[in-house]
Amino acid sequence: MIKSLKKYINRHVFAPAVKECDVVAAYDLWAGSYDAQPGNLMLDLDEMLVSYFLLFIDLTGKNVADIGCGTGRHWPKLLQKKPAGLTGFDVSPGMLDKLTTKFPEAEVHTITDNSFAAVNDGVFDVLISTLTVAHIEDIEQALEAWCRILRYRADIVITDFHPDALAFGGKRTFMHENKQVAVRNFVHPVSLIKLILMRNGFVVVSEEEKKVDEAVAHYYAAQNANHVYEKFKGFPVIYGLHFRRG
Numbered sequence: 001m002i003k004s005l006k007k008y009i010n011r012h013v014f015a016p017a018v019k020e021c022d023v024v025a026a027y028d029l030w031a032g033s034y035d036a037q038p039g040n041l042m043l044d045l046d047e048m049l050v051s052y053f054l055l056f057i058d059l060t061g062k063n064v065a066d067i068g069c070g071t072g073r074h075w076p077k078l079l080q081k082k083p084a085g086l087t088g089f090d091v092s093p094g095m096l097d098k099l100t101t102k103f104p105e106a107e108v109h110t111i112t113d114n115s116f117a118a119v120n121d122g123v124f125d126v127l128i129s130t131l132t133v134a135h136i137e138d139i140e141q142a143l144e145a146w147c148r149i150l151r152y153r154a155d156i157v158i159t160d161f162h163p164d165a166l167a168f169g170g171k172r173t174f175m176h177e178n179k180q181v182a183v184r185n186f187v188h189p190v191s192l193i194k195l196i197l198m199r200n201g202f203v204v205v206s207e208e209e210k211k212v213d214e215a216v217a218h219y220y221a222a223q224n225a226n227h228v229y230e231k232f233k234g235f236p237v238i239y240g241l242h243f244r245r246g
Contacts, residue, residue: 019182020171023135024091026183027070029176031094034071041219042172042238043073045210046130046159049240050074053157053206056242059083062125067146068132072099072106078128087124089116091135114142122151131172133160133193134185140196147200153246156202162209162236163187190239202243210238 021029037043059081066074069088078086088108090096096108109118114136127146136142146156161172171182194204210216212235220229 020184021181023184026174026181027090027092028094029181030174030183031071031092031098033174033176034095034098035073039219039222041216042131042161044219045216045238047073049159049208049210049238050128050130050157051077052208053240053242054078054081056205057126057155057157059126063087063123064126064128065089065124065149067111067127067129068135069099069108070095070131072102074128074130075099075103075106083126114138114145116145116149119149121148123149124154125151126155126157128157130157130159131161133158133188134163134166135183136188137186139186139188139193143193143196144200147197147202147245150245152201154244155205156197156243157240158193158243159238159240161185162239163189164236190241193241197243200245202245204241205244206240206242208240209236210240211236 027034054077059078061082061084063085064078064083065087066072066078067089069075069090070092072088075086075088085107088096088099088106089111090099090108091111093110096110099108100106127150129146133139150156161170166185166187172185173180173182175181190207198204212220212229212233217226217229220226
């Protein structure tokens with residue numbers, strides 16, 4: 001039963017098996033079309049989660065780090081909250097080029113390792129990382145570094161593709177020159193992320209999960225895939241976490 005379920009998910013819910021690309025190479029390719037994805041279920045659900053978490057975080061006068069900032073999808077609403085500074089970090093120079101085209105005064109940095117060695121301790125008040133965690137192989141090293149560059153009283157917001165979906169063979173894919181490209185992912189249980197951050201003095205303020213339900217049924221209808229919706233109603237697709245320290 002489990003094997004047949006996994007096979008069905010891989011074939012009908014997620015993209016067919018394709019060769020995975022290194023994260024940097026994949027997002028450099030994706031950068032040109034990343035902002036033109038109407039009706040993308042993951043991006044729309046991520047928007048909902050991030051907007052919800054930001055209702056409970058005062059960014060006014062705060063220094064904010066956006067790790068995995070991409071093209072700056074969330075920057076308009078972050079800047080509306082009047083932070084003292086907003087700094088973007090990403091592994092993809094192509095994505096950062098797109099961000100700085102939209103925000104010419106932006107401060108951005110290319111991530112070259114998990115340690116963030118060039119960033120001093122306690123620089124930021126808030127750290128946001130969306131749809132990024134599963135691209136990091138050594139998640140413990142990365143999260144430890146994130147904690148180091150945050151001040152004692154700090155907030156972290158994390159969203160990502162649900163690890164249950166990834167464990168069942170789900171992939172993040174996009175089209176480039178009429179070919180499907182998959183981005184390399186690693187499965188990190190939500191419980192592990194919580195454990196690492198709690199070990200560093202953070203507590204969970206809020207935890208959210210979005211599933212295949214009535215709220216997203218129209219995405220499947222638009223793809224003439226109502227049978228897939230009915231089959232997998234209740235399956236988790238994205239999660240979000242808000243942590244606070246101090």
